[in-house]
Amino acid sequence: MFRSHIKILFALFTFIILLTSCNLNREKYSEVILKDSLDDAGILKKFNIQTRHYEVIEEQLKTGDSFSKILTDNGIVGLQLEKAILACDTFLDLNKLKVGDEYFVFKRKDSTHICDYMVYRRSARTYIKFDFRDSIQMQWIQLPERIDTLVRAGRIESSLWNAMSDKKMDPRLAIELADIYSWTIDFYELQKGDSFIVMYEKRYIEDAYVGLGKVLSCHFIHSGKNYTAYRYTQDESTQYFDAEGNSLRRAFLKAPLKYGRISSHFSNSRLHPVLKIRRPHHGVDYAAPTGTPVHSIGDGRISSIGRKGGYGKRVEIKHNGTYTTGYAHLSNFAKGLKQGDRVSQGQLIGYVGSTGLSSGPHLDFRVYKNGTPIDPLKMESPAATPINAQNKATFSTLVNTYNQILLAKY
Numbered sequence: 001m002f003r004s005h006i007k008i009l010f011a012l013f014t015f016i017i018l019l020t021s022c023n024l025n026r027e028k029y030s031e032v033i034l035k036d037s038l039d040d041a042g043i044l045k046k047f048n049i050q051t052r053h054y055e056v057i058e059e060q061l062k063t064g065d066s067f068s069k070i071l072t073d074n075g076i077v078g079l080q081l082e083k084a085i086l087a088c089d090t091f092l093d094l095n096k097l098k099v100g101d102e103y104f105v106f107k108r109k110d111s112t113h114i115c116d117y118m119v120y121r122r123s124a125r126t127y128i129k130f131d132f133r134d135s136i137q138m139q140w141i142q143l144p145e146r147i148d149t150l151v152r153a154g155r156i157e158s159s160l161w162n163a164m165s166d167k168k169m170d171p172r173l174a175i176e177l178a179d180i181y182s183w184t185i186d187f188y189e190l191q192k193g194d195s196f197i198v199m200y201e202k203r204y205i206e207d208a209y210v211g212l213g214k215v216l217s218c219h220f221i222h223s224g225k226n227y228t229a230y231r232y233t234q235d236e237s238t239q240y241f242d243a244e245g246n247s248l249r250r251a252f253l254k255a256p257l258k259y260g261r262i263s264s265h266f267s268n269s270r271l272h273p274v275l276k277i278r279r280p281h282h283g284v285d286y287a288a289p290t291g292t293p294v295h296s297i298g299d300g301r302i303s304s305i306g307r308k309g310g311y312g313k314r315v316e317i318k319h320n321g322t323y324t325t326g327y328a329h330l331s332n333f334a335k336g337l338k339q340g341d342r343v344s345q346g347q348l349i350g351y352v353g354s355t356g357l358s359s360g361p362h363l364d365f366r367v368y369k370n371g372t373p374i375d376p377l378k379m380e381s382p383a384a385t386p387i388n389a390q391n392k393a394t395f396s397t398l399v400n401t402y403n404q405i406l407l408a409k410y
Contacts, residue, residue, distance in 0.1 A: 046143060053108065055113075058103075068081060091128050105118050106119075115132060125142055145203055145204070152167065153195065153196065153198070155193065156191065170212055176200070180218065181248065185220060188255060188262050190222065198217070216230075217229060234388060234391045245386050249384040251382050256296070257292060257352070263285045263362055264284070282373035283326070291351050294350045295348055297325055302338065305338060310356045312357075313328075330350040333351075337350075367379055
């Protein structure tokens, strides 16, 4: 444990030295990039083939092509073809090849034009190399991944997704932040003027962007309050904590949906959109497209599942001796879910619909405390385990280091 913490500290200090040694542009919404080293050699050299001896043909799998066809078309026939197909059992599932898959053919530049090698691309990072000289040999080739660490900021004008799109950020980062803050911020209640500063990773293969990495830290300003998040691993569990070392994880999520909007709040007198009469509405309605995934806000057991009058298709979950939650008007339930099943926090339980007395697709979400309905938006939830005493020093160093990076820029 001590040795791993030393490694963390060393990496952090190296990180800030790299940052402060750069001439940073402090203009708002500018970008800080800290690059790992990457071999600049061309992709063909990574195949460990002396390309000067070969004509290199880059192809894509076309409609009607099969693996045996592309081998045959390039002169791999007879026993050699049979051996190549058999060798694929370990390296390549021939049933999962698809139109557009890339492959490279290496043919001798002499008059024979014999195909000595073929390299098939399985993913952005992984290739399979076939060596047809002498006997058939196959090899996995995995290209190195580069991680860039960025610091970006934005301000909410309409939605978090739009704020990130407007600043040319990967909008999928909005999903990551929604997951991190899912216990502490209701993203359906974001307001114009809310803002964020986030430090996160982007992954590259051969200078091609392949996806997001880890979110390292974030300051999210919501309704004038700063919600901090710092990624930290203790007891082999990686979680997000606030600046005081309290876990952002709670017994219950703030909302059962990722995205949507609140179309109706908790009320003792609401005009029912279908019945056109005033009556209590002891829940929160989330308007969302039919089929939007619905998740359990906490661990528990399915106490009922099925149709229930005006609620339509509904799932009820008993979480403990105090709390029960209900999810109504579903279009369908998660596959295989039945009464008595245990469910975990965040588990898929169904999909938004408009069954029962409903004027349109939405989720009717309800919370009961000791059998009495309460406003889900005002429910308090206890936190998970905080940073323990033996990790407080290294966690404090991480917080200070990340804050220097974030606040030096904004």
